[in-house]
Amino acid sequence: FESRLLDGMRVLITAGPTREAIDPVRYISNHSSGKMGFSLARAAADAGASVTLVAGPVNLPTPAGVERIDVVSAQDMYDAVLARTAESDLFIGCAAVADYRPATVVEQKIKKQNDEMTLTLVRNPDIISAVSASESRPFTVGFAAETQDVLGYAKGKLERKKLDAIIANDVSVAGIGFNSDQNEVILLTARGEQALPRMGKQQLADALIEQLAQLLNSTDPA
Numbered sequence: 001f002e003s004r005l006l007d008g009m010r011v012l013i014t015a016g017p018t019r020e021a022i023d024p025v026r027y028i029s030n031h032s033s034g035k036m037g038f039s040l041a042r043a044a045a046d047a048g049a050s051v052t053l054v055a056g057p058v059n060l061p062t063p064a065g066v067e068r069i070d071v072v073s074a075q076d077m078y079d080a081v082l083a084r085t086a087e088s089d090l091f092i093g094c095a096a097v098a099d100y101r102p103a104t105v106v107e108q109k110i111k112k113q114n115d116e117m118t119l120t121l122v123r124n125p126d127i128i129s130a131v132s133a134s135e136s137r138p139f140t141v142g143f144a145a146e147t148q149d150v151l152g153y154a155k156g157k158l159e160r161k162k163l164d165a166i167i168a169n170d171v172s173v174a175g176i177g178f179n180s181d182q183n184e185v186i187l188l189t190a191r192g193e194q195a196l197p198r199m200g201k202q203q204l205a206d207a208l209i210e211q212l213a214q215l216l217n218s219t220d221p222a
């Protein structure tokens with residue numbers, strides 16, 4: 001048998017949005033479909049890895065051979081990821097995690113009141129920063145979804161979150177990014193950058209996994 005790029009590797013991937021409850025019937029979320037993260041999970045499994053996919057609420061089938069853990073909120077995703085960080089060699093944070101959640105979840109459906117209402121939000125924990133700060137950290141790869149100064153903000157996140165690589169995604173361009181079938185990204189490390197042109201998300205995921213496997217193998221002393 002031909003040996004594959006990620007044989008023997010344990011890969012942990014997050015995908016999709018998170019949902020932050022306001023009351024029993026309402027929530028705050030975003031347009032992530034999970035397609036990019038699920039494509040990465042499939043690509044990593046095809047490359048021989050044992051893959052765990054922590055998925056927010058999405059409507060997608062689980063790729064063959066992938067272990068899937070469904071979560072709802074950012075806190076749920078944090079707990080599911082941090083419980084598995086130590087046993088992972090590679091972490092890819094593709095989920096669009098809500099940065100804030102309502103300060104309190106109201107127990108009963110909120111009734112209409114005045115013309116204006118104010119919702120107080122509090123910060124959610126940063127999952128990928130916790131992964132990269134953990135003991136025996138996996139090779140940690142983030143995404144940066146940006147609408148302006150894409151490379152500048154992505155570099156900032158690479159440094160601030162102490163990542164090994166970041167995948168910059170310009171989500172202001174029509175036809176790529178959130179919920180589309182195609183995507184176009186720039187893979188950034190401290191050493192350099194590589195643009196991957198517009199293509200289907202599965203093809204892009206295959207290319208990204210190949211690049212990440214090379215980075216991983218070049219930093220692995222074994």
Ligand code: PMT
Pocket residue numbers: 014015016031032033034035036037074093094095096097098099124125126127128129141142143144145146157169171177178179180
């Ligand atoms: O799901 P699709 O419809 O296929 O769309 C794909 C995508 C556009 C969602 C994906 O390609 C993408 O860019 N994902 C990252 C989205 C995002 O929220 O990025 P960010 O720049 O806000 O976050 C930066 C990094 O920190 C990400 O790796 C994110 O997972 C992580 N993060 C953010 C907040 C938080 N509380 N915890 C985190 O771990």
